[in-house]
Amino acid sequence: MRKIEVGFSPVFFNVYDSPNDSIVVIIDVLRATTAICTAFKFGVKEIIPVATIEEALSYKQKGYLVGAERNGLKLDGFDFGNSPYHYMGSNIKDQTIVLTTTNGTQAIETAKNAYKVVIGAFTNLSALCNWLAKQDKSVLLLCSGWKNKLNLEDSLFAGAVVNEITKLSEYDEISDSALCAKYLYNMAKEDPDRFLHHSSHRRRLAKLNLKQDIKYSLTLDLTDIIPILIDNKLVKMKI
Amino acid sequence: MRKIEVGFSPVFFNVYDSPNDSIVVIIDVLRATTAICTAFKFGVKEIIPVATIEEALSYKQKGYLVGAERNGLKLDGFDFGNSPYHYMGSNIKDQTIVLTTTNGTQAIETAKNAYKVVIGAFTNLSALCNWLAKQDKSVLLLCSGWKNKLNLEDSLFAGAVVNEITKLSEYDEISDSALCAKYLYNMAKEDPDRFLHHSSHRRRLAKLNLKQDIKYSLTLDLTDIIPILIDNKLVKMKI
Numbered sequence: 001m002r003k004i005e006v007g008f009s010p011v012f013f014n015v016y017d018s019p020n021d022s023i024v025v026i027i028d029v030l031r032a033t034t035a036i037c038t039a040f041k042f043g044v045k046e047i048i049p050v051a052t053i054e055e056a057l058s059y060k061q062k063g064y065l066v067g068a069e070r071n072g073l074k075l076d077g078f079d080f081g082n083s084p085y086h087y088m089g090s091n092i093k094d095q096t097i098v099l100t101t102t103n104g105t106q107a108i109e110t111a112k113n114a115y116k117v118v119i120g121a122f123t124n125l126s127a128l129c130n131w132l133a134k135q136d137k138s139v140l141l142l143c144s145g146w147k148n149k150l151n152l153e154d155s156l157f158a159g160a161v162v163n164e165i166t167k168l169s170e171y172d173e174i175s176d177s178a179l180c181a182k183y184l185y186n187m188a189k190e191d192p193d194r195f196l197h198h199s200s201h202r203r204r205l206a207k208l209n210l211k212q213d214i215k216y217s218l219t220l221d222l223t224d225i226i227p228i229l230i231d232n233k234l235v236k237m238k239i
Numbered sequence: 240m241r242k243i244e245v246g247f248s249p250v251f252f253n254v255y256d257s258p259n260d261s262i263v264v265i266i267d268v269l270r271a272t273t274a275i276c277t278a279f280k281f282g283v284k285e286i287i288p289v290a291t292i293e294e295a296l297s298y299k300q301k302g303y304l305v306g307a308e309r310n311g312l313k314l315d316g317f318d319f320g321n322s323p324y325h326y327m328g329s330n331i332k333d334q335t336i337v338l339t340t341t342n343g344t345q346a347i348e349t350a351k352n353a354y355k356v357v358i359g360a361f362t363n364l365s366a367l368c369n370w371l372a373k374q375d376k377s378v379l380l381l382c383s384g385w386k387n388k389l390n391l392e393d394s395l396f397a398g399a400v401v402n403e404i405t406k407l408s409e410y411d412e413i414s415d416s417a418l419c420a421k422y423l424y425n426m427a428k429e430d431p432d433r434f435l436h437h438s439s440h441r442r443r444l445a446k447l448n449l450k451q452d453i454k455y456s457l458t459l460d461l462t463d464i465i466p467i468l469i470d471n472k473l474v475k476m477k478i
Contacts, residue, residue: 006389012248147254148254149244150247175389175439176438180391180419184422200415
């Protein structure tokens with residue numbers, strides 16, 4: 001049976017019935033999964049997501065390029081934060097990057113044993129949905145949220161995916177969580193930026209003067225690349 | 240700081256920051272919390288919520304009146320299920336009832352150490368909101384969901400509460416989860432029955448021929464009673 005479910009926070013992963021038979025889409029649109037898609041668009045070879053700063057530091061000491069963000073800010077001593085604009089330089093081409101973020105890389109860690117783990121962002125929405133709809137598998141849209149709480153922008157993106165893939169393919173079951181996300185998306189889609197105006201993380205980023213990042217992160221279809229987790233490394237999916 | 244948050248499933252309770260300083264509203268509109276409000280309307284003295292069938296059975300053997308439901312059905316050998324219509328008889332007046340249900344009583348168990356735990360349903364919506372708005376406390380609206388997953392009807396009720404109490408009082412922070420629930424409610428409020436048409440639990444209950452229960456459970460303000468948990472028993476709040 002092919003179904004669609006949305007986990008509005010990583011804590012939902014452990015109540016999900018069938019991770020071993022599902023494609024899990026990791027969502028952290030502001031900004032980790034957008035940054036990851038951007039890095040692949042600009043030619044990175046692979047990204048090693050790690051959950052803790054300690055692991056990131058250990059890679060840094062071994063000479064890796066390392067991105068590290070907590071609470072919206074790049075950590076001192078590392079090469080990048082989680083702004084997509086940090087991943088547009090020629091210095092990343094064909095490189096391996098290690099990445100740890102407040103929410104997104106934790107969600108990847110939580111889901112790593114699922115059947116397949118892929119990365120979703122508005123910037124690869126159509127490519128992702130076209131691919132998902134062709135797979136004979138259930139889909140779990142796993143929102144990274146903010147410190148295990150729901151956030152509006154990831155929920156909205158989950159709704160965008162539900163909306164698209166149910167147009168492209170027939171699923172046997174659309175869970176209440178997926179309906180909820182889809183309703184939100186259909187309410188917001190004319191003006192997502194306005195819809196997110198009151199969201200907590202948007203306010204958090206606006207304080208950090210990251211309006212440019214928000215605008216970029218809400219842009220559709222800048223790339224056809226779908227990053228996929230293979231042997232604990234994110235690589236460009238071969239389609 | 241006074242805030243409003245929605246936990247779309249009991250698993251959210253453990254990521255909530257400040258349960259000891261918050262009023263937790265337990266929500267299971269189809270049907271446990273509606274049944275509880277109905278029982279108080281019809282004069283029950285107290286309800287002892289228990290999480291397991293074993294506990295319920297042990298009370299039954301001691302001679303208590305016991306309600307027990309799993310997967311939408313009354314369990315054999317017990318006095319009631321979780322239909323509100325089971326709690327309208329003169330036999331419950333001034334009695335103590337023990338209750339275990341698939342989702343609702345589990346949520347009560349999860350939250351029992353919060354500052355205050357109260358019961359919410361469409362049937363006591365206005366009384367509940369008027370009281371909440373007067374308390375100088377944060378509010379966590381805890382949806383029972385279905386086996387730890389989000390369900391549409393509890394989310395909708397949470398949104399109704401957010402909608403009402405933000406009209407009645409000023410809160411310092413309205414979380415993304417609360418915004419999400421409120422948006423859903425505002426989309427659905429003209430015709431909640433139609434909105435819930437695709438919901439999984441509604442389909443589940445419709446199969447059990449419980450349309451009458453659904454209609455009753457979506458009726459506003461049948462009682463002014465707010466059940467509250469005191470010493471692990473639900474009693475009528477003295478206002």
